[in-house]
Amino acid sequence: MEQALNDVTQMVWKFAFIAIAAIAAITMLLLLVKRATRKGRPGKRQDRYQPGKDQGELKESLNLHEKGPNRNYSEELMEREDAYIARSHLMTPTERDVYKVLEKAYGGRYRIFCQVRVVDLIQPNSAKYHPKSREYMSLFRQLSQWHFDYVLCNHEDFKVYCTLELDDPSHERPDRLKRDRIINKACEVAGVRLERMRVNYKERKIEII
Structure with a gap:
């Protein structure tokens, strides 16, 4: 056992x-x-x-x-080849001519910048809308596709004095009219001074609208 x-x-x-x-x-x-x-x-x-x-x-x-x-x-x-092409000049011929006039008239008092993104000066109110919210992104995307033609800033601190838009005949198109309406309202809401100009070709001068 x-x-x-x-x-x-x-x-x-x-x-x-x-x-x-x-x-x-x-x-x-x-x-x-x-x-x-x-x-x-x-x-x-x-x-x-x-x-x-x-x-x-x-x-x-x-x-x-x-x-x-x-x-x-x-x-x-x-x-693939030729995906991009380079522009030979900054601004259109008319915009360059207007820039020279602005430089002569205001260059001593202000710094003049061209083709400035609208969202570099006007941004959605992050205190009211969260940066990732639908409202914030809608407001941002609306302006991110556009530029101001010219921006005048103080020499010393670069504080924005005003923005300038050159209204040529293309601004009569429906899409341009809508763009101008939205930018006008955005500047009004944000408190940014906006001046619109046009070229009087007959008298060869720039007029403030």
Whole structure:
């Protein structure tokens, strides 16, 4: 009887040892599989710079990553030729002529800037609308597409004196009339002085509207 109990005890310990060894082996196998999965996961950059690594191989590797999902459509278009063209001059000929007149008349008192974004001077009220709110973004996008023709600032502190818009015949179009109406209202609400000008070609002078 005692011998039978010893045999059973030895058998239990033997099975327990085998079970523990099997659990340890399975755990190690799962850890290895998990680590291998992480290394092969797409989107992770594996090609970190390493001293002595061939620069050509590194550059080629980085270029491959740039062709991934983070690439903009504009970048793909730029791979083709003639995606952009450069303008030869800043402002139209009429705008340049008006700038010279403004420089002569006001250059001694004010700094004159041209093609200034409207949102660089007028911004949505963040105290009233949260910057990520629908209202804020709507107000911002409305003005972000437009520019003031000219901005006059004080010489010393660059404080804005007024903005100037040159109204040529294109301002009679419905889309331009809508733009002018919105900018007029935005300047009124923000307290920005806006003056509108037009060129009197017959008398060769600039008139304030």
